[in-house]
Amino acid sequence: MKVINTIAALKSLLEPIKLGQQKIALVPTMGALHKGHVSLINIAQQYADVVVCSIFVNPTQFTDPKDLEKYPRPLEHDMQMLREAGCDVVFMPSVKEMYPGPENWHIDLGPAEFLLEGEFRKGHYQGVTQIVKKLFDAVNPDLAFFGQKDFQQVLMIENMVAYFKLPVQIISCPIIREDDGLAMSSRNIHLNAADRKNALVLSRALSYVKDHFEEKTISELLQGAKEMISEVDGVELDYFTIANGKTLLPENNKNQSDLVALVAAKVGQTRLIDNMLLN
Numbered sequence: 001m002k003v004i005n006t007i008a009a010l011k012s013l014l015e016p017i018k019l020g021q022q023k024i025a026l027v028p029t030m031g032a033l034h035k036g037h038v039s040l041i042n043i044a045q046q047y048a049d050v051v052v053c054s055i056f057v058n059p060t061q062f063t064d065p066k067d068l069e070k071y072p073r074p075l076e077h078d079m080q081m082l083r084e085a086g087c088d089v090v091f092m093p094s095v096k097e098m099y100p101g102p103e104n105w106h107i108d109l110g111p112a113e114f115l116l117e118g119e120f121r122k123g124h125y126q127g128v129t130q131i132v133k134k135l136f137d138a139v140n141p142d143l144a145f146f147g148q149k150d151f152q153q154v155l156m157i158e159n160m161v162a163y164f165k166l167p168v169q170i171i172s173c174p175i176i177r178e179d180d181g182l183a184m185s186s187r188n189i190h191l192n193a194a195d196r197k198n199a200l201v202l203s204r205a206l207s208y209v210k211d212h213f214e215e216k217t218i219s220e221l222l223q224g225a226k227e228m229i230s231e232v233d234g235v236e237l238d239y240f241t242i243a244n245g246k247t248l249l250p251e252n253n254k255n256q257s258d259l260v261a262l263v264a265a266k267v268g269q270t271r272l273i274d275n276m277l278l279n
């Protein structure tokens with residue numbers, strides 16, 4: 001496994017591979033790797049000859065400085081996971097390497113930018129698309145793999161790819177869960193024992209909606225899910241919605257296709273997100 005820290009070194013490694021017609025996959029991460037990340041790498045290996053995983057805690061997408069400061073960075077553990085996963089290249093640049101000087105970034109990501117996560121983390125998707133564009137420029141991948149756990153992020157990245165007409169195929173990969181249903185997330189590390197138990201209500205509320213989708217109306221489903229969450233002390237709901245999976249606008253008509261239930265909540269001090277496809 002090659003570990004690379006600069007864009008120049010990465011390009012000189014990957015350009016001959018690209019010229020040799022081999023397929024390159026990129027799996028962008030912020031590190032603190034878990035089985036969700038490994039699943040992205042394993043799926044990428046089925047599509048490509050060379051898999052590059054980037055680890056970069058991107059400052060421009062954090063709207064809460066404390067969240068950035070305490071974001072976990074277990075480097076040795078991450079290297080071990082990547083070696084075991086059979087990752088070919090790790091790209092681990094410094095902040096200076098990715099942001100050598102001041103820059104203005106603002107692109108039109110469509111109205112969904114301002115909904116859900118975009119409402120609670122203002123400017124988040126400008127920061128995400130800014131760094132993902134830089135990573136795409138550095139790696140020049142044929143395909144890039146993202147988790148469905150960050151459902152809105154996948155849409156925003158697809159919109160960024162369309163905006164610049166980039167020749168990259170975006171693949172959304174299934175959510176990997178703990179045995180009890182909690183969606184794996186790097187931030188789960190911040191949950192204490194009580195939070196960890198309380199956090200389960202998020203996946204339970206999503207499963208409730210999915211399991212009762214046929215027999216209840218959307219407003220009954222939302223009411224039931226929100227009640228379940230409000231009964232758990234220490235869980236503060238930001239949103240629970242049933243939305244159109246393309247526009248992210250709330251949907252009242254169950255007969256529409258492409259419906260998704262999405263939730264975000266603070267569990268203790270830790271903000272978590274999760275979602276489930278409904279049809």
Ligand SMILES: Nc1ncnc2c1ncn2[C@@H]1O[C@H](COP(=O)(O)OP(=O)(O)OP(=O)(O)O)[C@@H](O)[C@H]1O
Nearest residue numbers: 029030031036146147149150175176184185186187
């Ligand atoms: N449980 C999961 N299953 C599948 N993919 C996941 C899962 N968790 C994260 N990913 C994906 O891994 C990629 C990197 O995510 P990231 O490094 O931010 O990890 P994370 O666990 O989402 O951390 P956090 O949400 O706490 O920032 C993203 O595309 C994300 O959607």
Ligand SMILES: CC(C)(CO)[C@@H](O)C(=O)[O-]
Nearest residue numbers: 028029030058128131150
């Ligand atoms: C895509 C990403 C690596 C960009 O920093 C990040 O938002 C993430 O880990 O989901």
Ligand code: BAL
Nearest residue numbers: 030061062124150153
């Ligand atoms: N996985 C999404 C990255 C973030 O929360 O900033």
